[in-house]
Amino acid sequence: MVVAANGNDGIAVRDARGAWRRLGFSDEGFSADTAIPLRSPDIDLTTEYLVGLFAGLLALMAGLSAARRNRPQVSALSVTAYVLALIGFAVSVSYRSSLVAPLLILFALACALTAVVLTVAAAVRARVSVRAALTLAAIVACTSSSICWIFSGWVSGTPDDYSTAVLSAWLAGGAGVAASVMVGWTDGRNAPGGPAA
Template sequence: MLDQDRLVRAHIIEKATTTEPVASLGIAVQGEDVVIVANGADGIVVWDASGAWARLGLTMAGFNAASAVSLAAPGRYPDDVPQAAVLAAVAAGLVALGCGVRKLRFILAAALVWLGVRSYYQGVNTPILFDPYALLLALVLVFAGVSIMIASAILGEVKLRVSGIALATAIAVYYSVMTPFYAWSAGHLDYYSVATELAIGLGAVTALAGSAVVITTSISPRRSFPGRTASTAD
């Protein structure tokens, strides 16, 4: 399983149809003192008569030892991983802001901004260069959402302290999501699935913590009136 995960790490799976070539099929062909094992996208592994194993990478010209991917090669996670981290960070920051402002129009504005960012990524992740309609929609949504947020700030609905906490929450959520994948890429985590689960868990906990801090700091303390004491019944 570790070698299978290393294959996936070295040869990123872009589509479901490319899963099988990446798999280490483990088909052995034995002839006298030589064993050849198919090693998926890595090529083949050969056990020669001397008892030594050699990894041969697959090239256009055939198998070559120099083209074998290093066992310590960094992992290549898909491009949609950092994009998902950005979407999670933006959502966490906007939710934290919404917890501080607590106005329906601001919540709607935050939703427009998030949908705009999502539409932008949909516009640039296309088989062609980009999708102009998705990018135009992203521009309209972000402009509308930011305009409402600016109006809320002018009206004094957005506190500076809440804005700072929301920004810190967004940054923390981004790195909470990405750190497990950084660790997996460097080989500190054995399985991509573990990195995914950690990213989801850490991101969710960080986002909830940021919103909780905003809610706690936004609660106004009960006012006290000097000289006034509680009355007691006779």
């Protein structure tokens, strides 16, 4: 018999015939019933998908803010968008499965949608170029979809560890925000009235 530590998943046990069993943690010790299924379609990734959505929203807002950095006045549209995005993100990561969970998710999505509309309106008023706006839209789509793809892959076993999936999602989100800021910064520099290159 072979017993192998299996991280947060518990232990893996191989019997004399060579068959492996996974045993998860329980109050009474190790149990096969508490082992998390490797490929379970029942794992709820709603929070992870919402985080991916708000990561894309952050990339959009950061890029458009960088594009309009030469305007000294504070945009009420942008401030409101940031506040709504913060509220929606807080709701999306703090809700628990309950009878009101669908309403909280809808509220978070409504905050995100309203923040997008206000951010785009502020960008139009600041005369952000169409090219920069389309590039930012592509970056936002790639950022959100990559984070969702990472966690969907974790459910299928790649990556096999949740902490690895979280780290990968952080890297994807950070790369998306950095790329958006770079695009916005370049657009702001090339905009009329911007600093000379």
